[in-house]
Amino acid sequence: MPKVSQAQAKLNRQRVVEVAAALFRERGLHGVGVADIMASAGLTHGGFYGQFASKEALAVEAFDLAANQNWRPDDLDGWMASYLTLGHVRNPGVGCPLAAMVNDVSREAPGSPLRARFLHGARDLIERMTGLLPAALAKRRRQRALASLSLMIGAVALARAIDDDALSEEVLAAARGVLTTGKVG
8 A cells, every 4th residue: 555645644634633523523522433533534544543642632633623613703793693593503513612512521531631622722712702892891801701601602502402493592592682682581
């Protein structure tokens, strides 16, 4: 079998990370194996360990990629509104990795590399949101970002678990309303 060039190896690695980012969000960390990821990337299982030390190492890279895919810093209100939609709920593979992986990551060992990346991703998003909220006391802006992100992730996670589109949309609409007006109802 011919050896793969460095350029092709780099492209293959990038493809594996992209595929893993989608599959981990769709199926969860433990719902997809290395063989599934490699097959979905169109590569053989044997090539995995030449590129990655472990599935967890891949998950860390995949999380980093996913964390920056849908962030729109130029339009915080629009981003929050699009986050809280049935489209996002129904398509976790292209959505926010925080909402998609929160339950899996919470079951990882404290101090694990994936928990560390999740923490970094959450902190980064909180800081980004804080910086884009309307000017006010710094503490209030951060508290608003924390509450907004918690509401958004919780609403999406709940809407994904509910097997009723009408109720899921009601959950999302309530969250959008609170984010928009600061009030319930």
